[in-house]
Amino acid sequence: MISEFELIERYFTRPARTAALGIGDDCALIKAPTGLVLAITTDMLVEGTHFLADADPRRLGHKALAVNLSDLAAMGADPRWFLLALALPEANEAWLAAFAEGMFALAERHSVELIGGDTTRGLRNLCITAIGTLPPGYALRRDTAATGEDVWLSGSTGDAALGLAHLRGRVKLSADAAAYCLARLEAPDPRVALGTRLRGLAASAIDVSDGLLADVGHIAQQSKVKAEIEFEQLPRSPALAACADRALADECLLAGGDDYELVFTAPTEKRTAVEAAGAAAAVALTRIGRIVEGDPAVRLLDASGKPIAVGQTGYDHFG
Ligand code: ADP
């Protein structure tokens, strides 16, 4: 069996590109970017909680990085570097090779560099810390939405949760719908290009990881505003629209989570510019509601503007 050091050397060490010193010493060194702010985030995927033991390692490598890039996108940051802390029950080389391949393929696409990490034996746990850069004052925060703004959503929600429901046998999707939903679940595409283009345009933003209503709720709570979401306006993928179990489809749409889309608010006079940003980033954008005066909460409205009662509004990790 290969040693920890061979493992790091073989699967995770690449020549340093932008780092002053990459993998191999006690710390990586990066030259502090002059005039920029660092955006730093960490996200952990735990076997049994965030992925199943038999999950495809290539897609796991992709997803472990993607969820972190999604957080950077939600702040409008340019991704630059990341660290990987890995606990594995054994050094399975086929698993490691596929995991590294999936992770580095996404890293290349976003020009983000692995600069360090930690490797230990234990229950499988994948933790990535990602670092991005931003011009000062341009971060897309959760606490800066204001009355009168539109609420926008990239792509659509619910597909990942529907894919998980399919895996768990709660629903039987067609082969095409299952392939689409499982790709959305296991290999999400972080909205990095959109996030950076929304700098100076969006007033607030969050990425949808816990469920659409829950995450809009975080903007409402932290900005102390009320968000109204129009149920009929919510975009639905063909797979979700075709799902025969409407209650399940609605639950996935509103509260499924693992979507890694961006929800953001922007002043109404920015509509044309927002649409141009979406087009430039090649991401569909939909206006799904507005920020209004009132208690910090989310309201789901029907086509006539009447509130719809919502039971479960998202995934609570300790609920
Ligand atoms: P230390 O004992 O000083 O923490 P380690 O022996 O854990 O150092 O790691 C040696 C080098 O390998 C360090 O530069 C560390 O950042 C890097 N490293 C360890 N594990 C990983 C990993 N999974 N991915 C990338 N780099 C790693």
Ligand code: MG
């Ligand atoms: Mg160590």
